[in-house]
Amino acid sequence: MVRGREEELAALRAALAAEGGRLIVLKGPVGIGKTALLDETERTLRAAGTRVLPVRMGSGPGGRDDAFGLGPLVRAVRDRFEQFQAAGLAASLNTVARLSDAVGRETGGWAPSLVPALDSLFAGLAQQGRTVVLADDAHAVAEPAPMIAAARRSGCLVLAACDESAEHALGPGELLAAADQVVTLGPVSDDVAESLLRRTPGPRLDEAVPGILRTALGPLFGNPGTLLATLADLRERGRLTPFGGRLCLHAPSEPVELPGDHHLLRRVASLGDLAAHLLTAVSVLDGISVDDLPLLTEMTGSDLTAYGRVLDRMIEAQVLIADPVGRVGCRCPALAASAVGWAANRCDVSLHTLLAEQILARQPDAVDPAVLAGHIAGSGSNVVLDASQVSWLLGLAADDEPERPERAASSYAAALPRLPPSDPQHPPTLTRLVNLVVRTGRHELLRDVLAQYTEQGCARGSLEEVRLAAIMAALHSGEPPADEAVRSLLDAGPTGAEPIGFAQWWFGLPRTPGPVTPYRSRLVPADRMEVLSAALSGDFAACERAWHRSGGAATSRRGLDRLHHAAAMVDTATVMRLVLGDHYRIPTTGVPGVHRRVVRGYNRADWSQAMSAVRELELSYSTDTLAHQAARLLAADMCAARGESRQAAWWLGRVVPSPQPVAMRAWVRIGLFSRAGDHRRAVRLALRAGRRLRRSGPHVGLFLLLIRAVQIAVSIDDRHGAAELLEETELLCRETGTDTQEALLLARGLVHRDVELAESATELTREREDLPSLLDSCLAIARFAEDPRPWLREAHELATRCGASVLLEHIRAVARERGVPAPRVRxxxxxxxxxxxxxxxxxxxxxxxxxxxxxxxxxxxxxxxxxxxxxxxxxxxxxxxxxxxxxxxxxxx
CATH class of the missing domain: 1.10.10.10 (Winged helix-like DNA-binding domain superfamily/Winged helix DNA-binding domain)
Incomplete structure (x- = not known):
């Protein structure tokens, strides 16, 4: 608890080394670690033979009624009476004890004999030598000064800890004014905060948890008390779940709240109902300005002056913070989440509804149009608008569209439920909304679109946009539509010409009976949609034809290779970004966003983060999708390379048998055989699977399977197997009408032992940042290169970075075979x-x-x-x- 406090400890040691009576005040916010620092100081002093009297102010019976803290002092001296063998100490202690009772009955009144009694007591404590008084929570009593001043007069060194709020209270404020030195505790560094998290007992924390807490707690992340209390609260609520050998946060995209007894929440409660309402409003509205106060006071029926006074006190208590332009927000997202959690169900909708209705009923022209539009959007369909108001909302959205697409999307989403499908403005509004959702990643806005379609259908010519909305919502939420009408829209693929529909491909669901209408979107050009569909289904020939028609040739051959590799890993977010460009925002959440982190972590050899993202996918999105299957396969591959065979088998056992992703499944299986030392079995399996998939498909991921098999065959000097695999690779290129430059260069270079060709291929792999593939290539090239040492060294560095112990042993084996020293950790x-x-x-x-x-x-x-x-x-x-x-x-x- 004192990690990261080296400066403060050094300051305290220097102050405590001084002779004579002195007062050092340790100041900081609640939970910052003052008590831990006092405890560490006590241990240090006792080890040096110094007598210490720790007094916990405000503790025990009496509480704040014990205005001078006499009760805690009496208890502390009695507990350590044997350490202070001073004449007359018992009599002095009894006098103070009687005064404590008397002062308590007088409810804080001053007793004239208090000062001499305290002087006598501390003089007795100090007469046997140097004594240090540690007064914790000095702010917890109304008048701590008489006791602490008496201790200092007697020659004791006093270290008093108090909250930063003490400077605003009369009694505790005297301590700060009289102190010889004030040591202020600020937040600990992020590294120290993370180390505190990981020292907590129980299963090891998942790597993603500290980052989630850092975002939720904001400036409070460096407050040890808040940090550890929040972690304990998450455990108690069942939000922290053991999974896959780690303690993971269930549904990490959901808000993290402060513990219910947190001092900021207690402070709000002490300020009354008006403060609680204000905090809720600030949280729901994501901040307020001074101009919003009159509307909020009308909602509560309170006085504007009283509302402003409460606002000032909440800012003073650091519950709320004000920026330079006067906008007020919550101290941190976790505090805002707690405030919203206090409120009744759908509080956000009702608050937005009330504010929108009040603005419309008063002077809408005097309010920022974007603010009014935001309230209308937040109200759902509760606010009734006439035709002119709906037109105004659409005009505002159109103005915002070029520069403020997210705000425009909210406005279109607010207008659309107020336009029946028969209205001429409905189809273009729907088109613009879906386009903006794809562009901004705000897929939650599509829920109301699909609900309106279920209830009212759609206008002629709008079916394609509704279908795209259904696809994007299902893809990112990871949940199949509950309504059969929406579900039937997914039976067609993205272009309507695929062998299987979207629901079959993504969820493994059977088609619903009935005809399937071909898909023709006005939002995305048909050739781009064809590229997208062909890439994800593994139709390389169609993909390349559409890629060149759409202008993809301008981005070079590497763009197409990246597209194939992303599709092989089911990295749909990257595929859509490559195909749609700036028209598609890569999400950070949702199934594609989380799975993209799995793939990026795997490719960049950051396997701890990749495994964390796999666990997040499992715990946050309960319905199995194609991304879940791919992530489990990658998890099995990483565990096998790390020598964790039981974990690898566990992850592989979670993969649901399905036609997708069959090549990736075989790719992982041959990797598992190879990691276990059964290289020849891996090569045989690859040949069987490669031939079958080449003839019948699907081809997506097949290049990765064949190249891994070539690397394994070369590593065991199986020249016949390597030659057959090269032949399969070349046949695949000819039959699919494609040319994956990297795969062909690598296969030919490895099989023909042409270091120059193989080196050209590894440069392409480096450019693509596929470090596990680079590792395997380096290991294979080291088998025949004239000088294997550079290849072994790079392979060793990558294997060490991955923590791939099995591959490290393979590297040492190759070094022994080639007669060179094994690379060492550098x-x-x-x-x-x-x-x-x-x-x-x-x-x-x-x-x-x-x-x-x-x-x-x-x-x-x-x-x-x-x-x-x-x-x-x-x-x-x-x-x-x-x-x-x-x-x-x-x-x-």
């Missing part, structure tokens, strides 16, 4: 990766011998790593060490 950065893996395996309960076997190290090497880790971190046990996140953030030697 620098602390690479060593930290090994240490991180050791800590992770310690957290899984493995012994040193089991860790050595898993990481292909000697048991002595594991013991040496652990010895250095214990010394560097200060951990005293394997359990404590397992709670520490290394991740390159350990103190350097």
């Amino acid at each position: 620098g602390r950065g690479a060593q930290a990766v090994t240490e991180q893996r050791i800590v992770e395996l310690v957290g899984e309960g493995l012994t040193n011998g089991q860790i050595a076997l898993r990481l292909q190290l000697s048991e002595k090497t594991v013991e040496n790593h652990l010895t250095r880790l214990f010394a560097r971190t200060g951990c005293r046990s394997r359990v404590e060490l397992a709670a520490v996140s290394l991740g390159g953030r350990l103190t350097r030697d």
Whole structure:
């Protein structure tokens, strides 16, 4: 709890070294760690032989009625009476105890004999030598000064801790004025905050949790008390769930709230109902300005002056913050989420409705049109608008469309429910809305579109836009439509010419009976839609033809190769971005957004983050999609490369048997056989699967399967198998009418042992940032290159970065075969990766011998790593060490 407080501890040690009576005040917000620092100071002083009297002000019976903190003082001296063998101490203590009772009965009145009694008590405490008084929570009593001043007069050194709010209270404020030194505690650094999170007992935290909490808590992330209390609250609510060997946040896209007893929420409660209403309004409206106060006061029927006074007090208490232009917002998103959670169901809709109705009933021209439009959009369909008002809303949206597309989307979404499908303005409004949703990523706006279609149908010529809305909503939400009318729209693929419909492809659902209407969208050019559909279905020939027709040739051959690789990994977000360009915003949430993080983490050798995203996909989106299957396959591949065979089998067992993604499934299976040492079986499986898929399809991902198999065949010097696989690769290129330059160069270079060709292919792989494929290529090239050392060194660095212990052993085996020294870990950065893996395996309960076997190290090497880790971190046990996140953030030697 005192990590990251080196400066403050040094200041306290220097102050405590001074002789004579002194007062040092330790100031900071609630939860910042003042008590932890006092406890550490007490341990240090006791170890040095100094007598310490810790007094917890405001504790025990009496509370704030004990205005001078006499009760806690009496209890503290009694608890440590034997340490102070001073004559007359008992009599002085009894006098103070009687005064404590008397002052309590007088409800805080002043007792004339209080000062001499305190002087006598502290003089007795100090007569045997140096004494330090630690007064925690000095702000918790109304008048702490008499006791603390008496201790200082007697020659005691006093260290008093108080909240930053003490400067606004008369009694505690005297301490700050009289202090010889004030030490202020600010927030801890992000690294220290994360280390506190990972030291909590229980399963190891998923890598994504600290980032989610950092976003939710904002400036409070550096407050240890708030941080750990929020984590404990998430556990208690069941939001933290053990899954896949980690403690993961269930539904991480949902808001994180502050604990119910957090001091900011208590402060709001102490200010009354008006403060609670104001906080809710600020949270729902995502901030308010001074101009909004009259409307809010009308809603509550309160006085504007009283409302302003409460607003000032909430800003003073740092519940709300004001920016330079006068807009007021919540201190952090978690506080806003707590405020919204207080309110009744659909509070956001009712608040927007009331504000919109009040503005429309008064002077709408005096209010910013965008503000009014925002309230109308937030009200759903509750606010009744006449035809002129709907036209005004559409005009505002059209004006916003070029520069403010997100605001325009909200306005169109607000106008659309107020336009019946028969209205001439309905089809163009729907077209513009769906186009803006694709452009901005605000897929939640499509729910009302689909609900209106279910209830009222759509106008002639609008079916394509509704179908696109259904596809985009289902793709990003990961949920199939509940309504059969909407579900039937998904039975056609993106262009209406695919062998299977979207629902079959994405969810594995059967078609619904009935005819399927071909798809022809006005939003996206037909050739672009054809590229999209052909890429995702693996029809390479159609994809390339459409790519060139759409102008994709201008982006070079590499753009098409990237498209094929993204489709092979079911990375739909990247596929759509490559095809649609700026017309499509890559989402950060939703199934495509999370799966894209899986793929990027895998390709960039950031496997810890990739595994975190796999777990997020499993816990946040319950319905199985094609992205779920692909993510599980990647998880199995990563676990196998790390030597975690049981975990790999567990992930592979979660893959649902389906026609998609069949090539990727075979790609992973041959990888698992190879990691387990059964290389020849992997090559045989690849040949069978490759031939079958080449003849019958689907072809998506087949190039990756064949290239991995070529790499394996070359690595075991299976020249016949490698030649057959090269033949399959060339046949696939001819039969599909495509030319994946990287795959052909690599296959020919490896099979013909042409280092120059293979090196050209690896440059393309580096450019594409597919580091696992680069690793396998380097390992294969090292088998026949004249000088294998550069290839082995690069493979070793990549395998270390991935934590791929199985591949590290393969690299050492190739080094022995080629008669060159095995590459070694270079620098602390690479060593930290090994240490991180050791800590992770310690957290899984493995012994040193089991860790050595898993990481292909000697048991002595594991013991040496652990010895250095214990010394560097200060951990005293394997359990404590397992709670520490290394991740390159350990103190350097």
